Structure formats: structure tokens, C-alpha cells
Amino acid sequence: MARLPLPLPAMLPLLLLAVLSVTAAAASSRPHPLDPLTLAEITAVRAAVLASPLVPARPLTFHYVGLDEPDKPDVLAYAYGGGTPGRRARRQPLQRRALVIARAGGQSHELRVDVAQNGSAADAATVLSHAIHRGAGFPTLTLEEQFAAVALPPAYPPFVESVRRRGVDMADVLCAVFPVGWFGDAGAPRRVAKMLCFVAGATANFYARPIEGVAMVVDLDRMAIVGYRDRVAYPVPKAEGTDYRAGKAGPPLAGPQPAPGLVVQPEGRGFHIDGNIVRWANWEFHVGFDMRAGTVISLASVHDADAGTRRRVLYRGFVSEVFVPYMDPVEEWYYRTFLDTGEYGLGLWAFPLQPGADCPANTAYFDGSYAGQDGKPVGGENRICVFERYAGDVAWRHTEAGFPDRLITEVRPDVTLVVRMVVSPGNNDYILDWEFKTSGSIKFVVSLTGLLEVKGTPYTHADEITADAHGTLVSENTLAIYHDHYVTYHLDLDVDGTNNSFVKNVITTKRNTGDPATGGADTPRRSYWTVRREVAQTEADGEVDVDAGPADLLFVNPGKKTRLGNEIGYRLITSGATAASVLADDDFPQRRASYTKKQVRVTPYSKSEKWAAGLYADQSTGDDGLAAWSGRNRGIMDKDIVPWYTLGLHHIPYQEDFPVMPTLSGGFELRPSNFFERNPILGARPPASTHGHSANRVMPGDVFAGKTQVI
Ligand SMILES: [Cu+2]
Structure with a gap:
């Protein structure tokens, strides 16, 4: 839901930054194949496109410039030496390619550009292919x-x-x-x-x-x-009471306040950054940045201390689309059905994170470079932050009161690693977190905050509203309009290997038959539930309404079992925010984002299937995108599959959401499920405080000693 508020002069710092950043460009001699394009590479790509005879029309504007990542088998071979983490990786650098989407001569052009390895000499980049987009829709x-x-x-x-x-x-x-x-x-x-x-x-x-x-x-x-x-004139709502800036939002709160706090890590950070690779506790992954998707996490693998190996979890994951339809059908509102990723670009609308506020003191930052409309690189500072979170949570515990002579208590504090980006496409702010846990879980959290999109109205009191006002009166002459937020994740899971299957463990109520031959028992108990296992054969089976009935949704590796014979897997756990779209199927915004009717879809891996609402999302018609692809109903059993999860919120605004909305969060979790032989953090050391000293300190080195070895 983005718009463009700033007056032209506000653009100047941005342009200035672009000029400065070119001079600061330093090309890495050997980038990781999934590293975002460097400033020098973007410069080289621009030169190659402008020099190409394939697109002679001018002016030519750059709407997308990003990494065209190498084929998955090549990346796996690079990272893991043929697919098995832990083996010596083949480290020949892979060809660097860029995807460019440009407008020229009234047409949308798609170009693939070979970027020279050193990325420094403009004449070394060459256009490999060119196509004119003939289908519906326009670029970002x-x-x-x-x-x-x-x-x-x-x-x-x-x-x-x-x-x-x-x-x-x-x-x-x-x-x-x-x-x-x-x-x-x-x-x-x-x-x-x-x-x-x-x-x-x-x-x-x-x-x-x-x-x-x-x-x-x-x-x-x-x-x-x-x-x-x-068309119509309504009073412009008053300025008073709308500002959110310190000093402009009225006097500071009176009365008791939370005490100031600070995270201190006496031994320094527990994570290490090598280029774009982050290593922390038992996790290793690659952090990328894309002007459309924003944060891209790749090659996430977890160290299995019991097995002594590093095991694959996720090949590539990112926010594929954010669909935000408003619910007022009038002339000035009916088309407000935003596709924030495809129309605006999450990376483009990510701004510098504020140290000590957006991210705590113990944080490392990644820049996010992108190309301006003229193709020149812009070095976006501090777009992604990485930090260890000490939230006061418990990783596991037990108190045993069953012994008559003693009390046994074992507690392990939870420390997690957060990768955060904040996107502010206009009035809304999205805080997008990836949270890695030593238990092997990855939690995804979307936190909504920022400003409401409001409509001017003659109403000054709710009693005056007789017909459907399509929103909530949040201030005099101010209606906050009903809307949805659908954040769709592309999650290419590779659970302990490339080929996976999607399994639904459906909770099924059983009547006690009283007969052991049919699972019953001759007891007074009348009912129980059990698990009916369904393996999804095709994409149609992969569509799931998570609110339709209780079930565990697992992504398993059918070729691998635990020592005890259980299928190795990860499962999807939703936590709130499971809204699915309730718009009519034939309504046009719904046709453009028809995948939002079900939270879960599973597709076979295809390198080109990235953007849930299509590559050309602006004015898209729904003919490209997740629903169209999965409509082919391809096989998804024991294949390289990609789960897609859509987190959804119906937003009925309330007065507390005005003038700036307190953070509202929803999320989901990918959790190991028969992936490890046992609790992988059983061996985590207790904090020093439980041994009677240093009561207020949690020492990360202690907590994770024995878990931090890097392969
Ligand atoms: Cu909202």
C-alpha cells in the first residue's frame, strides 16, 4: 500500500547518495553465487544494456535490476559439493548473471546480462538474451x-x-x-x-x-x-491530534513507565558474518537483498551435533508478494488493492534501520543496493539487521517435584537470532523478521505498524453513520477503511535433501468401538482422536485452508528416516494471522491474487516461479502467478517442492490504531519434526545463574558451548 508522498526536493539526498555510492563501490574478487549484485556489477549491467543494439529506443528506464541466480544444482554443488553439506565444496566461482526489466519505446523489455567475474569493467558485461513482454501487466x-x-x-x-x-x-x-x-x-x-x-x-x-x-x-x-x-468535497480532517513525532504528539506520558534497558553481551556477539554468510550457534545461512523481495535467505542449514553433520533445511526463502485490498467500492477507493512487492518493491521501500530502536545495540547491519531508474547503483545503508535476541524466554525446562526429598529444576534460556527488515511503502510499516532458534525452528513474524489509510467524511460521531461506512470513525471527519494484509512467502524447503513430500497428518475423531481389532478398547471411554496420514500427490492436494480442520502440515524427506524409522521432516505451525481472502472469486482484485483463498500451496520447484501475483504485477490480470502455475496440477510427491505460505490479517481499524498504530504481529514457524533423533538442545548448558553466581547474566558462550562448532 504505497504511495509517494515526498515532494521533489526530498529526492535530492537519494540522488546524491547514488552519486557517492558509485565511487565507494568495491567489487569482491570472488562473490558467493547468491550474493546480490554489487554496485560495480550494477554499473556494468547498466552499461551493457545501454550499449546493446537490442533495445535502441530511448528513453530507457530501469525498473528492476537483480541477480539472476545460477541454476540450483550448480549452487548446491558450490555450497555443499554436490548436495551433501559437510562434504568439501567445489569452489569454482559460478557465472554471475543479472535480470533487467526495462521500459523503452512503450514496451517492457526483459534482458539477461552476463556480468564479468570481477564486475568492474563495464565492457566486460554483455547482454545474453532479450525479450519483449507481450502479456498483461507492467513492471514495478x-x-x-x-x-x-x-x-x-x-x-x-x-x-x-x-x-x-x-x-x-x-x-x-x-x-x-x-x-x-x-x-x-x-x-x-x-x-x-x-x-x-x-x-x-x-x-x-x-x-x-x-x-x-x-x-x-x-x-x-x-x-x-x-x-x-x-467528484465530491468533504471536510479535510484537522491536523490536531494526527502527528506522531516526539514533541508534536502532545506531552509525554505521565505516570509510571517501563525502566530503560540495554542488552549487553560481555563476550561480544555470538554470530559471525563472512561476506553474506551468517554463522550462529547451529545455523548457517546466506543473507541477500533484492529490490523487489527485500531480504532473501538462502542455503539455511543446521548443524546436527548428535550426527556430527550439517543438514539442509531451506534453499531459498523470501516474501513473494504483499496483497492489501481495501473494502470501499467508491470511485476514489475501489482500485486500492495493492500488490506491494510487485507494484512498489519491498527492497525499494526499505529504509535505513534505526540503531538502538529498530534493532538493539548488539546488531550487525547489511546494506541493500539497488538500481535507480537510470540504472545507476544506489547503495542503501542498513537495510537488514541481524542480532541475538534475549527475550527472557525459556528454551526448555522441567521442575520435578515427585521426589520426596528434593526438587529438581532444569531451565535453559532461549536465545534466538533475528534477521530483520522494515518496509514502509507509504502509510504502512511492515517489520519482517526471520528468527532462527537453536531448536532448529525458524519463526517468521510480520509486525504491522505505521499509519492508517483514511477517508475524509462529514461524520464526527459514530451515531451519525446509518449506512455501511466501510470503516471505523477513528477521529472527527476521519474513517479508517477496512482492509486486508496478505503476506505470501516463497519457501523452497530442502529438508535434509532436495526431494521432499508434503504430508498432512489429519486429526480424526474416532468412536471407541470397544473392539481391539478396530483400535478400540473395552473401557468406558467413548471417543479419542488419531492421525490419518495423507501424502499430497499433486498441487491440488497441496492447497490447504489451515482453518478447515486440525492437521499437522509436514514437509518430509521420503528418502530419509530417523534411526527409529520415522520420516525426517519439518512442519508448518501457524500462530494467528491465518485470514484468507473472503472477496468474491470473480472480483477483479481477487482474480489478480486468487492464491489468497488458501494459506498453503505447494508447487514443484521452477526457477521462474517466484512472484505469487506474477512478474508484471502492475495491472496484472491473474494469468501469471501462483494460482495459474499450480492450476496445472503437477506432481509434488518426492520432488523438489516449494511451499508457499500466505499470512493473512483482516484489519478492522480501531481508535487505538490512530494516529499511529501500535505494532500488531502475526507469524508462523517451521519446526523440525522427526528431523533430529532427540531434542537437539538437550545438551545446552544451564545459565551461570542457576549455579548460584552472576544471577543477572546469561552467558551465550555457556548456553551454546558444544553447539557452536563450525564445519
Ligand atoms: Cu492494516
């Missing part, structure tokens, strides 16, 4: 074209007149770009977007002050306003 909007578009309205006479009529000072007006979606139009679409405007004035929260009823259409290729409507 660039930041620059959104800034250019929002600079148009103040010079557009009909808008000047509308603003004057409302008694608003144009100097206080900010506009934002909203994708138009797709509503069944079969003709050749233009690359247009809507523009809506707001009043900042005395507040930073201009989203709370819409100029309701005025909408413009901007042609992004011609960069001109091509449509205008001033």
Missing part, C-alpha cells in the same frame, strides 16, 4: 517516476482550482501514486496510475488529511496528467 514502478508524477498536480490548473475551492494552501499539499489495478478491461492498457492528494500543513501525518473526492490519472510513460475528477 520506479521511485523516480513516482516523484516526477507527484510534482505534476500543483501546476495542473483544474487541481489548483479544486485546492483553492477547499481553502487549502497548495504549499501544504502532497500527492501520492496509487496503482490502478485491473478491472476486466480487455483493451491494450496504458501504463497509468491514480494520484490522490493530502494536506500536510502542521502535521507529518498527511495521510490522515486526504483531499477526499479528487482523483487524477497520470500516464507514467508520457509523464502527464490524463484524467481528472473532482
Whole structure:
């Protein structure tokens, strides 16, 4: 749900940064094959594209530049020496390639570019292939074209007149770009977007002050306003009470407050960063950054101390799409059905994390570089942070009171490793966490905060509302509109190997038959539940509504068993936020994101199947994307499979969400399930405090001693 609020001058630091970052570029002599493109590589890719005779039209604008990762078998061979972690890896560098999506001559161009190994000489990069996208949809909007578009309205006479009529000072007006979606139009679409405007004035929260009823259409290729409507005038909500900045949001809270705190690690951090590889406790993984997906975690493997080996868990995982449909059908709102990843780019809208606030003091940061519209690299600082979390949680414990003469208590504190990115595509903020646990679990947490998208209204009291207002009155003249958030993860699990199967352990109620031959027993007990095991054969079996009935959802390696004969696996555990879309199947936004009807889908691995709402998400029609691919109903048993999980929230706004919303979190967990022979952190040492000294200290070295050896 992004728009583009900032006035043109705000762009200058960004451009300046771009210039500076080029000079700071330093190419690694041997990057990991999954490393994001370096600044020098982006520069080389740009030069190759601009020099290519395949796309002669000008102007040419870059909408996506990212790593076109090598084929999976090659990466596995590089990382694990043929697929088995622990074996000596073959370390020949792999060919570096880039995928470029550009606009030129009114067409969308897809180019694959060979990037020279050293990535430094522009003439060493060459275009390998070129194709014109003929299907529906357009590429991600660039930041620059959104800034250019929002600079148009103040010079557009009909808008000047509308603003004057409302008694608003144009100097206080900010506009934002909203994708138009797709509503069944079969003709050749233009690359247009809507523009809506707001009043900042005395507040930073201009989203709370819409100029309701005025909408413009901007042609992004011609960069001109091509449509205008001033349909209805509602009062612009007052600025008072909308600001969230310290010193502007009223007096600080009176009364008791939590005491200040600080995480101190007396022995330093427990994790090590080598290029883009992070090693911590029993985990090892690669952290990447993509201007569309943001954080990309690859090659996650866990050390099995009992077996003495490193074992594969996940090949590649990232947020594939974020679908945010609003629920007001009126003229200025019906198309607000955002695809934040495909239309705006999560990486593009990730901003520098604030040390000590977004991430604690014991944090390491990764930059996230991307290409500007002109193709030049932008070195985005501090886009991803990594830190050990001491949350005061317990990893496992037991108190044994059964002995008459003593009490046995064993407790192991939980320390986890968090990889965090924050995306602020307009009014909303998404805090996106990957949390690695020594137990072998990976937790995924999405925390929503930021500002509501509100509608101007004549109402000043809920009693005045007689018809469906499509939202909650959160302030005078301010309706916060109902909407959903669907965050879809692409999770290419490789549980202890490449080929996996999807198993549903369905909880099934049984009546006690009283007959041991049918599982019953001659006792007064009348019912119990048991497990019915279903192995998904095809993609249709892989679609699961997690709220339809109780079941454990497992991704198992059918070729591997524990010593006791159980199938090695990981299971998906949902925790809240399991909403699925309730829009009509034939509604156009739903057709573009039809995968949101079920939380779980499983597809066979295909390198090109990454973006749940399609590669060209802007004005997409639903003909490309997760639902279309899995509609082919391919086999998924004992294959390289990719689970997709959609975390969902129906958001009915409440007054506490205004003017800035306290964080609301939802998540899920991938948890080892018969993956290890036993609790993998049984051997974790107790904290020093339980031995009677240093009561307030948890020593990570102690907790994980014996678990941190690196293979
Ligand atoms: Cu919301």
C-alpha cells in the first residue's frame, strides 16, 4: 500500500547518495553465487544494456535490476559439493548473471546480462538474451517516476482550482501514486496510475488529511496528467491530534513507565558474518537483498551435533508478494488493492534501520543496493539487521517435584537470532523478521505498524453513520477503511535433501468401538482422536485452508528416516494471522491474487516461479502467478517442492490504531519434526545463574558451548 508522498526536493539526498555510492563501490574478487549484485556489477549491467543494439529506443528506464541466480544444482554443488553439506565444496566461482526489466519505446523489455567475474569493467558485461513482454501487466514502478508524477498536480490548473475551492494552501499539499489495478478491461492498457492528494500543513501525518473526492490519472510513460475528477468535497480532517513525532504528539506520558534497558553481551556477539554468510550457534545461512523481495535467505542449514553433520533445511526463502485490498467500492477507493512487492518493491521501500530502536545495540547491519531508474547503483545503508535476541524466554525446562526429598529444576534460556527488515511503502510499516532458534525452528513474524489509510467524511460521531461506512470513525471527519494484509512467502524447503513430500497428518475423531481389532478398547471411554496420514500427490492436494480442520502440515524427506524409522521432516505451525481472502472469486482484485483463498500451496520447484501475483504485477490480470502455475496440477510427491505460505490479517481499524498504530504481529514457524533423533538442545548448558553466581547474566558462550562448532 504505497504511495509517494515526498515532494521533489526530498529526492535530492537519494540522488546524491547514488552519486557517492558509485565511487565507494568495491567489487569482491570472488562473490558467493547468491550474493546480490554489487554496485560495480550494477554499473556494468547498466552499461551493457545501454550499449546493446537490442533495445535502441530511448528513453530507457530501469525498473528492476537483480541477480539472476545460477541454476540450483550448480549452487548446491558450490555450497555443499554436490548436495551433501559437510562434504568439501567445489569452489569454482559460478557465472554471475543479472535480470533487467526495462521500459523503452512503450514496451517492457526483459534482458539477461552476463556480468564479468570481477564486475568492474563495464565492457566486460554483455547482454545474453532479450525479450519483449507481450502479456498483461507492467513492471514495478520506479521511485523516480513516482516523484516526477507527484510534482505534476500543483501546476495542473483544474487541481489548483479544486485546492483553492477547499481553502487549502497548495504549499501544504502532497500527492501520492496509487496503482490502478485491473478491472476486466480487455483493451491494450496504458501504463497509468491514480494520484490522490493530502494536506500536510502542521502535521507529518498527511495521510490522515486526504483531499477526499479528487482523483487524477497520470500516464507514467508520457509523464502527464490524463484524467481528472473532482467528484465530491468533504471536510479535510484537522491536523490536531494526527502527528506522531516526539514533541508534536502532545506531552509525554505521565505516570509510571517501563525502566530503560540495554542488552549487553560481555563476550561480544555470538554470530559471525563472512561476506553474506551468517554463522550462529547451529545455523548457517546466506543473507541477500533484492529490490523487489527485500531480504532473501538462502542455503539455511543446521548443524546436527548428535550426527556430527550439517543438514539442509531451506534453499531459498523470501516474501513473494504483499496483497492489501481495501473494502470501499467508491470511485476514489475501489482500485486500492495493492500488490506491494510487485507494484512498489519491498527492497525499494526499505529504509535505513534505526540503531538502538529498530534493532538493539548488539546488531550487525547489511546494506541493500539497488538500481535507480537510470540504472545507476544506489547503495542503501542498513537495510537488514541481524542480532541475538534475549527475550527472557525459556528454551526448555522441567521442575520435578515427585521426589520426596528434593526438587529438581532444569531451565535453559532461549536465545534466538533475528534477521530483520522494515518496509514502509507509504502509510504502512511492515517489520519482517526471520528468527532462527537453536531448536532448529525458524519463526517468521510480520509486525504491522505505521499509519492508517483514511477517508475524509462529514461524520464526527459514530451515531451519525446509518449506512455501511466501510470503516471505523477513528477521529472527527476521519474513517479508517477496512482492509486486508496478505503476506505470501516463497519457501523452497530442502529438508535434509532436495526431494521432499508434503504430508498432512489429519486429526480424526474416532468412536471407541470397544473392539481391539478396530483400535478400540473395552473401557468406558467413548471417543479419542488419531492421525490419518495423507501424502499430497499433486498441487491440488497441496492447497490447504489451515482453518478447515486440525492437521499437522509436514514437509518430509521420503528418502530419509530417523534411526527409529520415522520420516525426517519439518512442519508448518501457524500462530494467528491465518485470514484468507473472503472477496468474491470473480472480483477483479481477487482474480489478480486468487492464491489468497488458501494459506498453503505447494508447487514443484521452477526457477521462474517466484512472484505469487506474477512478474508484471502492475495491472496484472491473474494469468501469471501462483494460482495459474499450480492450476496445472503437477506432481509434488518426492520432488523438489516449494511451499508457499500466505499470512493473512483482516484489519478492522480501531481508535487505538490512530494516529499511529501500535505494532500488531502475526507469524508462523517451521519446526523440525522427526528431523533430529532427540531434542537437539538437550545438551545446552544451564545459565551461570542457576549455579548460584552472576544471577543477572546469561552467558551465550555457556548456553551454546558444544553447539557452536563450525564445519
Ligand atoms: Cu492494516
